[in-house]
Amino acid sequence: MNKKPVYLEIDFDKCIGCRACTSSCPNGFIRLSETGRQRTIVFPESCGMDCQACVSACPEDAIRFARAQEYEEVRKNKEKQAERVISGSSEFELCFELVVCRKCKRPFATEKELKRVLEAIDAEISSSEYAWKGLCPSCRRDLLREREARAVLRVRKF
Amino acid sequence: MTKAVYVNLSHCIACKACELACEREYGEARVRVEVVLNGAGGGVGVPVSCRQCETPFCALACPENALGREVDGLKFDSGLCSDCGLCVLACPFGAIELKKAGGGSGTSFLNLSGTVVRCELCPGKETPVCVATCPAGALVYTDCESFGKNIRRGKGKKCLKPSPAPL
Amino acid sequence: MEERSLHPSICPYCSVGCGFYIELEKGRPVGIRYMPEHPVNEGALCPKGNAALEILTHPERLTHPLRKSEKGWEKLSWNEALDTLAEKIREVRGKAGPEALAFLGSAKCSNEENYLLQKIARMLGTNNVDNCARLCHASTITGLGKTLGAGAMTNPLSDLAHSECIFVVGSNFAENHPPVARRVLQAKDRGASLIVADPRLTPSAWLSDLTLRLRPGTDIALINGLMQVILAEGLEDRVFIRKRTVGIEGLEKALKKYTPKTVSRITGVPAGDIIKAARTFAKAETASVVYSMGITQHVSGTDNVTACADLALLCGHLGKKGAGILPLRGQNNVQGACDMGVLAEFFPGYVKTDRAGNQEWLKKAWGLEKLPEKKGLVATEMVDAVFGGSLKFAYIMGRDPVNSTPNASKLKKALDSLDFLVVQDIFLTDSAKHADLVLPAAAWAEKEGSFTSTERRIQWVERTLVSPGDAKPDLEILIELANRLGLDATYKEAGDVLAEIARTVPAYGGLSKERLKEGCGLIWPCPDALHPGTPILHTESFSTPNGLASFVPVEFLEPAEPPDSDYPFLLITGRTGLHYNAGSMSRRSEALLCREPELYVELNPADAEALALEAGTIIVIETRRGRTEAKARLTQRVDRGVLFMPFHFPGTNLLTADALDRESKIPGFKGSACRIWRR
Ligand code: SF4
Ligand code: SF4
Ligand code: SF4
């Protein structure tokens, strides 16, 4: 009878940990937390709202809404990833280790996010080495500043 | 020719008026000024904002086509944006960021662009507010070519190419 | 968008007097629009101007008159408050005479308000009126007064763009008066050279073509050195000197010993640079001297200013476009407060109080039998008068002396020793906390009146919005008080007071509310209703009795408080771009405060290393007067042995020296010997 797709199935290998789903969910069912070098995204087992905002937000198509009758299949898939299910609850979580900025040492992105971004750029521009690659946005600004300032600073010596 | 905000670095006095003005208008600053020192007592203020790249890396990385290059500049469609933040990681200049929950301070009343924070050259305004407020006259709203010409006349500072050449 | 309206206004912060529009929606300020047509700032605003609106809607605004009681602050009605105040004034005056009263005007209030305040004081029989110019530019009035005859900026700021050489001494204009940097850079774009003399390598120095990094307090030696070179090389303007000045012989004699070598030894500036600077300045067709508190706030303040004037006179760099002396003043109406006679030694229009016959004109204008003749107590002398028991009552309008006066702990004691202290302000400032009665005032855009900027431009500010709670325009408060004191103030509005000012102060003679409202203000002297104003002073003759300027030689004296083995460092103070003076406004502005949140001290990395201090360490700074803690910033900006602290945070002025310049009574803020250690 119930044809509504309600079970969330996450392809853990595809997910890059970008947070699009967490900010897209109008009900805040997908939770995000960052502590130290770790980013954690917590997914509910099911969602009755059927807006599928997270599904369309995900850049990697890693989220799928399964129908009730597919529950068994979803459960089996999940069992393979038992370590990700939060014990005593039906929620499951994904943890990502964050890359730290080469300069300021603050964590700023997941390995998979960075990889995806650089691939997208490389596909268009055939240049692979960028000094800014391992830097967080704030340190990239500083790098730019230092480069731009050089000419002016050369003459400002006292 | 697309227009953008250029800075004549030899004029910037690092006062941060541009930063405050932008923050007042939009809730958070889309241009950030810091001083770079040379260790010999000299310094210079360098404002950084989106350079409206000809080949915008941010747009290349955007999975939703929310950012895209059009004839008159880089356009952002907040309806398409999913807040994935990949553009933030793609910009070589740290010129685009996701808005933090809670927003900034100031007497903000306009929010033009979803949750991605990036200089959009003050749409609807004849002169961008950062340019209008700059006390030193260091910011110029113009196209690359005439900026280069003007500056060369005023003692040959080089034009900052609006393209993310590999750093 | 329809309900939004734009209202022209003038920035409430500094003396540059930048114009902008306040954008209102349903009576609330919602935004700022720029005013490219304004002749001073061409639309530009510094960070403070951009943050100006935050003050208006700040939750800490005073909304009711407050009386201090055992239970804390007690709200009063205006009637109660003003009755109490009038009663107290009568009581003190009856018992201890008018000399026991003191009135401190505000360089943040309008000309009309300041005029009325000093009129009340003088009608009550005392010349104990003063304003904060005593702390920033009193020495400009004395120093330029005795050389040129008028203690004010000679040329408008926009003129700087037409100078071929700009000599800046003791002014960090790039941070403190950013629109000045605009003009300086416009001049540089036209090929002008910029010479900056400052002990600190400030952002202003970064723009310069030649930087003279002098030892703090050796300004006179440097300027005398420049003049010596000019005379020795015959670069002076002989025609100008012959036709328009007196006293060159005295100067020539006094300068003989200031050879580049000697001066270099005193100031630490290489002799070659002194010669280069002198030549550039003298050979320029038009050159300007720009100075600020690095010159004025010394025990030799008057002499420092005098030296600047001598330098400009020597090269004939006065009285024409692009050539003049530009003292950059502090507060938005400090020039006006002085013009209005909120000074212990001057009636309105700089008429000396103690010169025989000077009172007659004013007695007639005010319809009085008697006026106080004796020069009053200046702000810096009042503290001792309180301890001496002769001063019992003080009325402070829009000022925060606790955070702006040197040796602040002594001042706080003085405030507490008064019989009665009333403070009228927009916030409960640190000074207001010492008051018996606090009166809530309207902020700048909540009242109307005229303000005189540093370039003598008198601009009208309109009342754009209503004040929070019961807060009232200062002028209304003063009128009601005057009437309670039986002084018969019949003014209906600020325009009426301005009309009286126009009758009393000749330089303001041609002003009226209507005229001021028309454009972007008028520059005084503007003696009659058809006069267009006088942007450039001294074009034909100087404002002295015989029309000639005087050279007044000054000698370099070692600074009052040199570092010694007990106090090995020299502390200088100043401003940062993001804050303003005592900080009672700028520290309440989130946008400004988040970018510059706390007190810091600049220290040379080599000194830090010797003392094993790192960047960010909290260090204790102690002078003979007090001690303060601040976060260390290591920077080449200051030389070894020199420390710099901004004075926008409570703490700095606990340290500063209160020794006074003998002529202007300005304190020597700049230059206190101190020692430091890790907290
Ligand atoms: S500067 Fe950054 S955000 Fe702006 S267009 Fe270039 S890549 Fe995109
Ligand atoms: S955050 Fe928005 S604009 Fe940025 S890459 Fe993701 S979808 Fe595109
Ligand atoms: S152009 Fe407008 S949005 Fe862009 S940095 Fe300047 S003020 Fe901000």
Ligand code: SF4
């Ligand atoms: S407003 Fe102008 S001078 Fe000030 S920091 Fe910005 S660019 Fe530099």
Ligand code: SF4
């Ligand atoms: S320079 Fe002065 S008057 Fe102009 S905006 Fe800044 S504080 Fe206001």
